[in-house]
Amino acid sequence: MSTASPTHVHAAGRVPFWRAVGIVAQREIMVNLRSKAYLISAGIVLLGALAAVIFSSVGPQLFQSTTTVAVVSQTEAVAEAVPDTEVTVVSSEQEARDLVANEEVDAAVLPGDGPSGILVLGDREAPESLIAALSLAPEVELLDPLAPNPGILYLIALGFGLVFMMASMSFGFGIASSVVEEKQTRIVEILLASVPAKALMAGKIIGNSLLAFVQIGLIAAVVLIGGAITGNSVIVDGLGAPIAWFVGLFTVGFVLMASLFAAAAALVSRSEDLGSTTTPLMMLVMLPYFAIILFNSNPLALQIMSYVPFSAPVAVPMRAYLGVMEWWEGLLSFGIVLATTLLVVTVAGRVYERSLLRTGKPVKLREALR
Template structure:
């Protein structure tokens, strides 16, 4: 057995090799740059689109000014009488005028040159009183967008770096490089280094995306959304870290069971389904509290499900802690199983190694 210091050094040496090979890859750097630009564009476009439009300039007398000022997105120009209001409307200095009208049920009349602003008409229309028994904690569209955001980031990072690990393992087997590597370091050290290196890269990408999202929200003036996303984003980073380690261990083990690049899909497809299924479930059932509660405790969907529930205020303070404990236990189990499969399959060339054989050794 090699000393602990030497083991740590060997793990980091393998991790550095994984990180360096990716950073030297033009394809990886270009794809990362495109991903960051797309994320920034998405945040900016969504932010500017959600900002309030230019306020409507509306003329009003002293009797109607208080009513008009209560409407959203309106600036009021107070006038003395109807003639002055008509002149402002005809000169297009205001979009409309609101004057008192005793013969109208609403008590007011709207003057417009051609078309009255629909928002003004709706705001002054009489509507029945509405009582909401179960008020929504957040805007449904915003909830959907947040679910998509967390889901896309997790799906892309997990699938991209999972595939990278799988290709690296098979490439080393196919070229027989792995025989030289494990003659110098233990098999589990090689596995740990691969997982560590790709985890560092994945977390760096996640942190860059988070920074871009923060900058985009600040630029577009969405401070309230940013304040609400703070804690969920931190929890997402924590859940993603351990969720990715779980997946990386399983991807490495699955790839070790084959000897050709063409066969990777046969062993990694189940893992891809485990990543994609929770993503689609969170997207489709983001407004279903029961389904979201279940998904926030399932290890493969917790990195997306729990942050979404935290953002909308449906999760109690202790729930992410319990979910994280479940994820950590699953992560330990995946590492132990993955290491056993990896160790028993790495030097077996030729036909695909069956799962039962890989577990038995």
């Protein structure tokens, strides 16, 4: 059966609200900075971002290989037109066959009797890249020569979605675990004797938000500086504005998610019950990640997602990268996220304050709001 301790204490022993918020926020920051797990995970994330920048610049060259090809005079011009090939001219078709059989070349390009007039000869298999290059393909002309590469577009969407999801889940669940731990050990009753409940919640949100903002800022700096050093034009020329939108929207959106995690944790008094209240929040964080992966090149889907508070931090940067967003649309999305955050913080504060001292079975949201 739930029990409630008196929520009214004498004001004489209480710390002023904003001073209490600062103390709690400082404590949250110091606890995380002293945690080896936090420092190691933050270092891994930064190294991962740097590795992704370097790989995007030098990766294609690492996996690029040269195909050795034997040709006769009739097929020499055709083979030399194929990129990434090393051509060896021989005097007869039999000599080319011998080179392939002895594995001295990867394949041979010889005159053929088929419609193409070309025969690709391999030992056990013929190089697929050579076959694709020699196959008849229609001429392609793009009206927009600056259109983004689909592969790069997918990687950028993956990056924005992954950073948003990992930061929200790791810091959000850290807040939730902290709240439940204080309830389970009854420390919260001591804290509330001198610190208002809303100040305790605000301090936790501000402290963890600052850590999240610093981490996101460092990731952005690593990506932009790494792109400039490696000469990656995609990052230097195309990602500056999208990253700025992402940082701005994430700053507000994370406060929204942190408030929800704090309120959800206040509804339970045992760590075993935490999953029942935080699972819906995990889904809210994961859905934008999967949506941006599936619809990263769909302008209509991205436009709809940019006006949904939980997906705007990843949808707006993608629209900015694609060049399909007017400046006022980004500000409108930011305004929607900000208004939603203010509303959620107000409601979450009420739930947190009314549930923090209740122990026993989980508190229903309806009871906390009543």
